Amino acid sequence: MRIQTIAMASVLMMAACTPKLGKNDVSKVVAAMTTEEKVRTVVGTFHDLATPPPVAPGVNNRADYPGSGENTAVSRNQVPGAAGDGYDVPRLGIPAVVYADGPAGLRIDPRREGVEKTFFCTAFPTGTLLSSAWDTQTVEEVGKAIGDEVHRYGVDILLAPGLNLQRNPLTGRNFEYYSEDPLVSGLTAAAYVRGVQSQGVGTSVKHFAANNQELYRNGINEIISQRALRELYLRGFEIAVKGSDPWTVMSSYNKINGTYASENEWLLTTVLRDEWGYDGFVMTDWFGADDPVLQMKAGNDLLMPGTPNQIDELLAAVESGLLPVEVLDRNVERILKVLERTPRVKGFAYADDPDLEAHAAVSRKIATEGMVLLHNNGALPLSSGKKVALFGNYGYDTQPGGSGSGYVNRAYKVTLDQGLEAAGYTLDQNLSKAYREHIAYEKSQMPAEYFWVVPTASEYQVSEAQVKGASEADLAIVTIGRMSGEGGDRSASEGDYLLSAQERLLLKQVYKTFHSNGKPVVVVLNVGAPIDLSGVEDLSDAILLAWLPGQEAGHAITDILSGAVNPSGKLPVTLAGKYEDVPSSRNFGVSEGEINTVRYEEDLMVGYRHFTTTGKKALYPFGFGLSYTQFTYSDFSLEGDSLVVTVTNSGKAAGREVVQFYVNKPALTEGRPVRELCAYAKTGVLAPGESTVLTVPIKGVVNPLEQWADDKWVLAGGTYTFWAAASSEDLRLSTQAQF
Numbered sequence: 042m043r044i045q046t047i048a049m050a051s052v053l054m055m056a057a058c059t060p061k062l063g064k065n066d067v068s069k070v071v072a073a074m075t076t077e078e079k080v081r082t083v084v085g086t087f088h089d090l091a092t093p094p095p096v097a098p099g100v101n102n103r104a105d106y107p108g109s110g111e112n113t114a115v116s117r118n119q120v121p122g123a124a125g126d127g128y129d130v131p132r133l134g135i136p137a138v139v140y141a142d143g144p145a146g147l148r149i150d151p152r153r154e155g156v157e158k159t160f161f162c163t164a165f166p167t168g169t170l171l172s173s174a175w176d177t178q179t180v181e182e183v184g185k186a187i188g189d190e191v192h193r194y195g196v197d198i199l200l201a202p203g204l205n206l207q208r209n210p211l212t213g214r215n216f217e218y219y220s221e222d223p224l225v226s227g228l229t230a231a232a233y234v235r236g237v238q239s240q241g242v243g244t245s246v247k248h249f250a251a252n253n254q255e256l257y258r259n260g261i262n263e264i265i266s267q268r269a270l271r272e273l274y275l276r277g278f279e280i281a282v283k284g285s286d287p288w289t290v291m292s293s294y295n296k297i298n299g300t301y302a303s304e305n306e307w308l309l310t311t312v313l314r315d316e317w318g319y320d321g322f323v324m325t326d327w328f329g330a331d332d333p334v335l336q337m338k339a340g341n342d343l344l345m346p347g348t349p350n351q352i353d354e355l356l357a358a359v360e361s362g363l364l365p366v367e368v369l370d371r372n373v374e375r376i377l378k379v380l381e382r383t384p385r386v387k388g389f390a391y392a393d394d395p396d397l398e399a400h401a402a403v404s405r406k407i408a409t410e411g412m413v414l415l416h417n418n419g420a421l422p423l424s425s426g427k428k429v430a431l432f433g434n435y436g437y438d439t440q441p442g443g444s445g446s447g448y449v450n451r452a453y454k455v456t457l458d459q460g461l462e463a464a465g466y467t468l469d470q471n472l473s474k475a476y477r478e479h480i481a482y483e484k485s486q487m488p489a490e491y492f493w494v495v496p497t498a499s500e501y502q503v504s505e506a507q508v509k510g511a512s513e514a515d516l517a518i519v520t521i522g523r524m525s526g527e528g529g530d531r532s533a534s535e536g537d538y539l540l541s542a543q544e545r546l547l548l549k550q551v552y553k554t555f556h557s558n559g560k561p562v563v564v565v566l567n568v569g570a571p572i573d574l575s576g577v578e579d580l581s582d583a584i585l586l587a588w589l590p591g592q593e594a595g596h597a598i599t600d601i602l603s604g605a606v607n608p609s610g611k612l613p614v615t616l617a618g619k620y621e622d623v624p625s626s627r628n629f630g631v632s633e634g635e636i637n638t639v640r641y642e643e644d645l646m647v648g649y650r651h652f653t654t655t656g657k658k659a660l661y662p663f664g665f666g667l668s669y670t671q672f673t674y675s676d677f678s679l680e681g682d683s684l685v686v687t688v689t690n691s692g693k694a695a696g697r698e699v700v701q702f703y704v705n706k707p708a709l710t711e712g713r714p715v716r717e718l719c720a721y722a723k724t725g726v727l728a729p730g731e732s733t734v735l736t737v738p739i740k741g742v743v744n745p746l747e748q749w750a751d752d753k754w755v756l757a758g759g760t761y762t763f764w765a766a767a768s769s770e771d772l773r774l775s776t777q778a779q780f
């Protein structure tokens with residue numbers, strides 16, 4: 042009896058002495074872990090639903106080998122549809138944390154077997170639309186709403202935002218990313234992260250770095266100069282890391298100058314931690330790269346989604362001394378320091394109860410802030426009560442977002458026809474009926490929509506008689522759309538980057554018929570990334586680039602068409618027109634004569650940097666966007682570290698203006714762009730005649746006046762010219778300074 046009591050007491054004492062995550066110092070928790078517990082902490086619990094991405098030809102990739110199976114950890118699957126889970130060690134208070142995608146909202150399964158309740162999330166506009174708003178405050182609001190859903194649905198870390206640079210318009214995932222410019226990308230991402238994390242959950246800034254194409258993404262070797270890496274491909278991450286302290290960073294699949302990002306010590310330790318001071322943890326992209334020991338050593342702390350093979354290899358490597366225990370401890374400690382902050386460790390009892398209605402309003406608002414009016418000869422805004430002939434499938438099957446991991450399981454989507462009708466416009470019913478029936482029939486023959494595949498019907502062929510019949514309406518709206526997504530890039534062919542012959546014919550027919558009756562034609566683009574719009578202005582009176590605007594698409598587009606909201610979005614990416622004019626077009630996918638290598642020969646000349654420097658005309662330049670009013674700029678100066686300019690609404694409607702500041706720096710190396718964005722700001726709503734003074738600091742967490750030369754950041758001595766501009770080609774005022 043006495044012996045039993047003593048034994049019981051010592052068990053209790055041991056339990057009391059066992060450190061617990063969230064209660065004791067992390068180093069104590071690590072010290073109390075067995076080697077196996079440590080190894081399992083750096084490897085996620087495999088999800089059998091996840092499929093590894095195809096690797097580049099001739100590339101060996103072991104991350105997806107099934108392994109012996111002996112070490113298969115059971116995923117807790119606490120939030121069905123989440124992309125991954127961590128390993129739990131209950132005796133140390135380490136829970137299985139839940140990781141789920143982003144970025145356009147949270148992606149989890151909307152339904153659960155045997156459960157009546159639904160688990161829908163809000164589909165917000167995709168990344169490119171968010172950055173087109175040039176409004177970090179509104180983006181932060183979006184982040185807060187997404188973070189709230191993450192929290193309330195029991196997820197700990199959101200796998201977003203995506204901020205790879207939009208190097209080429211054909212990248213399949215461009216819609217998830219922000220811009221061809223690192224400052225816009227970094228500031229937008231930082232605002233998003235601050236918003237999400239304000240809700241007590243984490244983010245994963247991805248894909249670090251240079252994941253600029255889908256072709257052969259798991260193994261493509263990207264040859265990039267140090268200067269282009271620092272000034273373009275790493276710069277957005279640097280701004281986001283320093284400016285918002287993301288809990289985690291996701292390394293990318295690709296190789297950079299011969300080394301996988303997740304095995305790249307220079308990238309993950311020298312740059313990210315030693316130079317930028319990052320103290321969160323790094324996880325791989327799903328099944329990323331090859332060698333778990335190299336990944337651990339490089340500073341890639343967590344392997345996702347985690348395979349039994351990786352556990353086998355790491356255990357053997359610790360045993361043989363190939364993987365020093367100190368390295369494993371360091372990585373475990375970094376992970377636990379972040380997990381300490383998660384809702385699961387804090388014991389948050391989630392109730393699956395986000396306010397989806399309030400978030401839908403946030404989604405609609407930002408959608409209107411980021412749409413870009415490209416052309417308007419006075420056809421817009423539409424007055425109320427008009428009769429509209431709505432052409433094009435995407436008018437009836439408007440797409441909120443792209444496919445792949447960035448898809449969101451929303452409760453509904455508002456299509457453009459619904460949005461127009463809800464705002465009191467009438468549609469030509471014969472035409473609408475024909476489109477709706479065609480789409481419904483074709484879709485009934487296709488597999489149901491799910492995140493990986495979003496089926497769309499083939500474009501309905503309207504007859505000349507139908508166009509004629511519909512021309513009794515007051516105006517025509519022609520919608521043109523494109524779907525794209527993770528796993529593949531787009532092509533520079535007809536029906537993708539180029540308009541299809543059928544789309545051109547439709548535009549011509551509609552324009553001819555409506556114009557002969559003196560009626561306007563408005564084009565609405567429901568696309569995630571640029572297409573070649575050459576000639577479209579000649580066949581239309583207005584062009585609205587609506588991007589992929591989230592689940593409130595139809596309402597938000599109508600808000601702009603009707604003038605309920607004055608458009609204020611501007612392009613975060615150049616619309617080049619001809620694909621051959623895109624500087625990376627010669628080196629996209631794979632470089633000529635190579636199997637799995639792409640050489641970034643354009644170096645710094647990405648997007649507007651190329652067009653402004655060579656003087657080549659883009660169809661719509663970076664930073665361009667029209668409004669229903671006009672703005673004049675005056676009194677531009679550099680005061681201390683800030684650029685100051687007065688903006689006046691000199692037109693007839695209330696509206697907001699995005700002002701961009703470009704700089705010409707004294708060049709320390711050959712091949713520098715003639716001007717680069719160094720700051721920007723958006724005014725509040727200005728009434729006609731109203732002025733405001735914008736005072737915009739140039740230096741933030743980085744100094745955009747510096748350039749990469751001699752292997753370091755340098756502020757060159759000499760004359761700097763600054764411009765206050767309405768776009769990269771519309772320079773309004775300038776001033777100079779000596780540094």
Ligand code: BGC
Nearest residue numbers: 094124142200247326327446
């Ligand atoms: C994507 C990531 C995503 C992950 C988890 C990968 O295929 O590249 O962006 O977060 O899957 O779903």
